[in-house]
Amino acid sequence: MTEVETRPDEQTPYERIGGGSAVSAVVDAFYQRVVADPQLAPYFSEVDMAQLKRHQAQLISHLLDGPVSYEGRELGEAHAGLGITDADYGRVVGHLVSVLVEAGVPEDILASLGGTLEAVQPDIVSRTS
Numbered sequence: 001m002t003e004v005e006t007r008p009d010e011q012t013p014y015e016r017i018g019g020g021s022a023v024s025a026v027v028d029a030f031y032q033r034v035v036a037d038p039q040l041a042p043y044f045s046e047v048d049m050a051q052l053k054r055h056q057a058q059l060i061s062h063l064l065d066g067p068v069s070y071e072g073r074e075l076g077e078a079h080a081g082l083g084i085t086d087a088d089y090g091r092v093v094g095h096l097v098s099v100l101v102e103a104g105v106p107e108d109i110l111a112s113l114g115g116t117l118e119a120v121q122p123d124i125v126s127r128t129s
């Protein structure tokens with residue numbers, strides 16, 4: 001008898017969370033919270049949100065080993081001169097992590113994304129709070 005086996009180890013994190021539609025849903029919910037946060041909203045008032053969401057979805061997909069390339073700028077270049085503080089950074093990461101947790105993203109994937117977010121903090125923060 002043939003059995004269908006599920007082998008989670010052979011799936012990429014991107015596939016495990018539900019692929020492109022799951023990433024888009026997370027990114028939409030994330031920026032909804034970011035622009036609804038009065039401390040963060042001013043940073044985004046002049047930003048092309050459709051392009052930002054597209055680039056953020058590409059970046060997250062790429063970090064999850066999805067079949068997508070990132071077409072945005074280097075993170076240091078994209079955030080240069082915005083005067084982002086550690087506190088702002090913490091709030092943005094908090095919104096992203098909440099959305100990922102609420103979407104049911106598994107612990108191991110959260111931990112690995114969390115490590116990447118920590119590693120890019122110095123590229124994004126340019127002002128002390």
Ligand code: HEM
Binds near residue numbers: 040056079093117120
């Ligand atoms: C938590 C880690 C973060 C990641 C992974 C991230 C990622 C990105 C990406 C991929 C882009 C698009 C770059 C492009 O289109 O070339 C971007 C742009 C932007 N980010 Fe972030 N970001 C982070 C934190 C923050 C924080 C803390 C703020 C402000 C509070 C912020 C504000 C912005 C703004 C305003 C833009 C648009 C800049 C422009 O179009 O000129 N980001 N970010």
